[in-house]
Amino acid sequence: MFIFLKVMSKISTGIITLITLTFSIPSFAQNNPLAKDSAIVKAGKDVRFTVLTPRVIRMEWDSTASFTNNASFVVVNRNLPVPKFSSVRKGDWLTIRTEELELKYRVNTGKFTAENLSVKYLKQKKDGFTWRPGQVEKANLKGTYRTLDGFDGDTDKKGKKMKLEDGLLSRDGWHLLDDSQSFLFDKSDWPWVTQRHAGNVQDWYFMGYGHNYKAALADYTKIAGKVPLPPRYAFGYWWSRYWSYSDNELRDLVSNFEKFNVPLDVLVIDMDWHSTDSINAKPDEFGQRKWWTGWTWDSGLFSNPERFLKWTDSKNLKTTLNLHPASGIAPFEKQYGEFARKMNFDTTSRRNIPYEGSNKKFVQNLFDVVLRPMEKQGVDFWWLDWQQWLEDKQIKGLQNTWWLNYLFFSDMERNRDTRPMLYHRWGGLGNHRYQIGFSGDAIISWKSLEFQPYFTNAASNVLYGYWSHDIGGHMFKDRDGGTLEPELYTRWMQYGALSPVFRTHSTKSSVLNKEIWNFRGDYFNAQYDAIRLRYSLVPYIYTMARKTYDTGISLCRPMYYDNPEKQEAYDFSRQYQFGDDILVAPLATPLVNGFAKVKVWLPAGNDWYEWHTGTLLKGGQTLEREFSIDEYPVYVKAGAILPMFGNDVKNLSDNPDRIKLGIFPGGSSASRMYEDNGNDKNYSKEYAYTAFKTGLQQDGSLKVSISPREGKYKEMKDSRVYELTLYGSRMPADVMVNGKPLSYKADDLNSEGWNYNGRELSVSIVLPQSSCTEQAEVLVRYPGGTHTDINNGIKERFKRLTKATTELKFKEGRSLVLPNMLGKTEETNRQLEYSPEKFEELIRTFNENYNKMPEIIKPLGLKKETESWYLGYLGLGG
Known part of the structure; x- marks a missing residue:
């Protein structure tokens, strides 16, 4: 990220200016708050209406008749194509x-009232409405909340329930966005806060959309700005812990990530990276220090910060530091003297230079003197953690959280070539333009895990789709401590891998050691698989993130976006779409007899493939499913094509040469993969798409087409290798690529060829490396005749039989000689690979023997409780 900045420091100032001008204009400069004349309808001297979209009309009454044309904190763009009206x-x-x-x-009746103004919705006859001022939304679908600090689920330490703010969507079919009290931006080069003119005003935006929620959100992006696309690395794994890490400790930590082959992209360093003036401050009621501000590296932990940051850069790690700006600049800070001179501050008293967020000179010096030098050393972005007074001390009503978010993000837009990103708390409507949210310090509990999916879903209703939670929870409810429950943490990791931003974190506690290598057995395996699943899905996630930028539809969104007329879409409020093709029903209940149960609603319109069990389920039903600790309720649309990465990806610093296409059973489909440079600001115009399509042929074969890539971006690769994984597939007869046969390889697939995975019941096909501008067609042909269904959960039965039989050998405390029939049945998945010509016979025999397990194990003479456990685990009673 900062290679460019380091090179710039060696170039003359004149050339720097020239280079900077070649980059894209900051987003705030691209917005135009002045509507087209043809969109405006005057209704007397004090009233005007602006038709912004077919669903959004601005309604203004201004007692002084001096209407507002500035951008507001919420609405930044009114210069839209004028709709027909x-x-x-x-x-x-x-x-x-x-x-x-x-x-x-x-x-000529002035101020808007129920007597002089109405809006009727025309498109939806059954649930149509006529709105008048003063009417209250009865079914708002809610938005989000500033923080989860101290909440156990949705309940705070005083027993009060969280009251989410209203969102933009309502089952009523309309929403009134009252912008009358919003601050405005001035028209300077770096737009700054300004207040509205004196006088009574109504500045309203009426949004009437019926149940077309997606259209409503898209309209909001047109007037309130797009959700910026985060850098690609933001979708990797973030390691974070409130801990006084030293340079040595962090190097050892990263070394362990490498040793255990765990991918990592972001290193979050909490506030102990810097010194504070807390030494002379009295502790609060909990014995914690009051002052959190600091801008100077703690030399006892980091003797050479620049060398440390060069090391993180060499590891392809992005680094963020925690900031609490509220105490200003203290005398002990190394930047104090220069900062004081630039502010004309009297230093004789040796007191803090107070924080002044609305003072442009103070803020400019904060970036120029304090922060930008650290950015040039290698700090990639900032974790902004404002926890002090709510409002600015100079401008009444100016919320510090909201304003700080704007300041930091817009400064990055103005002064960096890399893509701006900020990690911060929610400040209110309009903060979607500053991306990544820090949700705060949630209590470690099953209740918190249960609440977070709903909390995340609802936030998409205000476009705040990139919440980053403290995965695993932050602190224990009892301040005297607790224990880290492996099962709870594992389930949280599985949810985190399927959340917008995957970041583990915890308070400063010696027992909250969340490093994956501190866990054993199934817990380690499940957490490792969750991290790997996250990385495998990054091309799909990144494609959906681009869709968020284009449409305002978040990666994680409620079920009612696609199913607005189904009551289940509202009742299953924790369940969510993870992009267009994946549905997640998050688990938040402990295991019982080895399995956790969850109710799942599968919408009609297509079938759904339960990924971890290999079961194809009909859409349009509600059912109860159960999952072991290393399984999770992930459902993929039948026939979907997911662009994926393989297991060789260590981080997201680059687009790899090898792309995997996950092709799921259930029919024909089409999709595409989005690509760009990953961390530059030119993604609005410099990007590429590759389209994929599958089609079932009359003879039962499957045709897969990969179209030539379209588009261009900086450092784009010319060629790549595609690996196709056909989930829930029978053993093919042969595979053809562009009309030529591809060879079968029993084991090694590092080069072109295909093979079969009996454990996963999947086909892997590696295509020859080829130019991205060429078309590729793959034809997978299957043997004729009747065949046995393999997408009915047989993959899950393979797994259960192997796990239970392995454990059985240890269960009774005596040597067991397993019946030959049991051994052969348990080995079926391997036999499928060793004897592909017997595929149908092996599947039929497995199904017959699996149901005969009560008879097959009788000769073992098992204890009654052991037999009951074994058959129960297999789902055969017990």
């Missing part, structure tokens, strides 16, 4: 009609 005056009444809304206003 009519404006008719009949007598005292003005009627404005779009394709979806009909607004009526009684002219």
